[in-house]
Amino acid sequence: MPVSRPELQPALALTFNAFVWGCSWWPFRQLEALGLHPLWATALIYAVAVAVILALRPRALGQLLGTPVLWLLVLAAGTTNAAFNWAVTVGDVVRVVLLFYLMPLWAVLLARLLLHEALTRLAALRVLLALAGAAIVLWPPGGGALPLPRTLPDWLGLLGGFSFALNNVLLRREAHRPEEGRALAMFGGGMLVAGALAIALGAAGRVAPLPAPAPAWLLGAATLALLFLAGNLALQYGAARLPANVTAVVMLTEILFASVSALLLGGGALSPSLVAGGALILLAALLAAAGPAASG
Structure with missing residues (x-):
């Protein structure tokens, strides 16, 4: 999809956001x-x-506290970030990102359930492509078993993609709410859900406790926080100036950034099944971006 000169800066801003997220695993x-x-x-x-x-x-803060429905956004956004960040830290980055980008499948189902959108032929095709891609990615190497998630990163990648699709559907449904209230719900969700999980799993001995303050990790966390903030500002700048379908296509470069960085830095490996399944998942995502209003 060609990008005209006036759209170049917004497209570059979206690409920067995709780069930040695609390489955040490192x-x-x-x-x-x-x-x-x-x-x-x-x-x-x-x-x-x-x-x-x-x-x-x-x-x-008053907008968030006074709008109970925004707490669904807190839960969806928080689950997305907690699941994705955990998954890419402990799993094969390429595999996790592909499973995360099964969003076209979840988006169709959630839009039907929450927005009462019709299930069009194009939407059904996206579902079938996403399901076929997921089955190929998840199929055990030796065969003889159902193509189901087998590891924690698999489950987290799927959960992150589902909750991200829910996050996007909720944003569309609550688009009339003030922007700062929605932004606080999304960022607050990342803080509250991840923090609650860390505390609960830490009490059960499944997650290491918060380490003592040290310059190395404090500086690293602060730098990553600034990058995520810059990426979010770039996303808002770009998405406000480009058609939704163009935004969706540009954001798919996150898969490219994640895959290339993982292969170069040892965070993942390619296999014929990942390439084949990933191609189908990517095709489903591209069809979602190219569909009418990038939605149905």
Whole structure:
């Protein structure tokens, strides 16, 4: 899809956001090596974002507290970030990102359930392509078993993609709400859900406790928080100036950034099944972007 000169800067802004997210697995792994579990890292990173939003838009807190439906967005956005960041830290990055991008499947089902959108032929085709791609990615190497998630990163990648699709559907349904309230719900979700999980799993001995303050991980977490903030600002700038279908296509470059960085830095490996399944999942995502209004 060609991008005209006036659209170049917004497209570059979206590409920057995709780059930040696609390569975020590496700093998360560096922080984990310093003793900071990805759940703690996510909670701290989004706590910085929440502090910035409240400092600049203090009325956002009243909007969130006074709008119960926004707490669904808190849960969806928080689950997305906690699941994705944890998955890419401990799993094969390429595999996790592909499973995460089964969003066209979940988006069709959730839009039908929550927005009462019709199930069109194009939407049904996207579902079939996404399901076929997922089956190929998840099929056991030796065969003889159902293509189901087999590891924690698999489950987290699927959960992250589902909750991201729910996040996007809720954003569309609540688009009339004030922007700062929705932004606080999304960033607050990253802080609250990841923090609650870290505390609960820590009490059960499944997650290492928050390490003692040290310059290395504090600086790393602060830098990543600033990158995520810059990426979010770039996303808002680009998405506000480009058609929704163009935005969706540009954002798919996250798969490219994640895959290339993982292959270069040892965070993942390609296999024939990943290539074949990933091609079908990517095709489903592209059809979603090219569909009418990038939705149905």
